[in-house]
Amino acid sequence: MANRTRPRPIPAELDPLIHERLRLGILSALSVQESLTFTELRDLLQTTDGNLSVQARKLEDAGYITCDKRFEDRKPKSTYRLSPAGRSALRDYIEKLSSLLPDLDRARNQRAPVQVHPLPAKG
Numbered sequence: 001m002a003n004r005t006r007p008r009p010i011p012a013e014l015d016p017l018i019h020e021r022l023r024l025g026i027l028s029a030l031s032v033q034e035s036l037t038f039t040e041l042r043d044l045l046q047t048t049d050g051n052l053s054v055q056a057r058k059l060e061d062a063g064y065i066t067c068d069k070r071f072e073d074r075k076p077k078s079t080y081r082l083s084p085a086g087r088s089a090l091r092d093y094i095e096k097l098s099s100l101l102p103d104l105d106r107a108r109n110q111r112a113p114v115q116v117h118p119l120p121a122k123g
Contacts, residue, residue: 011100017062018093022047022055027090030065030082038078056080064089 018024025045029036036044042052059065064086068079082090 014096014100015089015093017058017064018089020055022051023059024093026052026056026059026080027064027082027086030080031087031090035079035081038080041080059086062086062089 018027022045026041029041029044038049038052038056041056042049045052056065056067060067062085063083066081066083068081070077070079
């Protein structure tokens with residue numbers, strides 16, 4: 001029986017929209033919570049209002065998250081949710097990232113260094 005394995009992806013195949021640290025954080029947080037408010041995300045990710053706003057908008061424009069904006073006690077309140085497309089994109093990203101990593105058990109037992117592809121530049 002032939003050993004057929006999928007070719008390993010290259011780092012450039014990682015979704016650059018997700019690969020940015022804060023956008024990955026937003027998607028990761030929303031993958032385990034049904035929804036989070038702007039303030040909850042900002043505090044959880046320890047970022048500024050402006051940075052979170054810009055990065056969340058990029059994910060929203062890509063269809064990865066949805067944003068429900070309303071007023072509560074005359075104050076604006078934005079609530080974010082992960083869309084089905086965002087959940088799928090995050091799953092694909094994690095699978096590709098995992099396949100780029102070496103088999104740690106095998107690497108520990110080898111004397112030769114394991115070849116690891118460098119990560120792509122920031123996107």
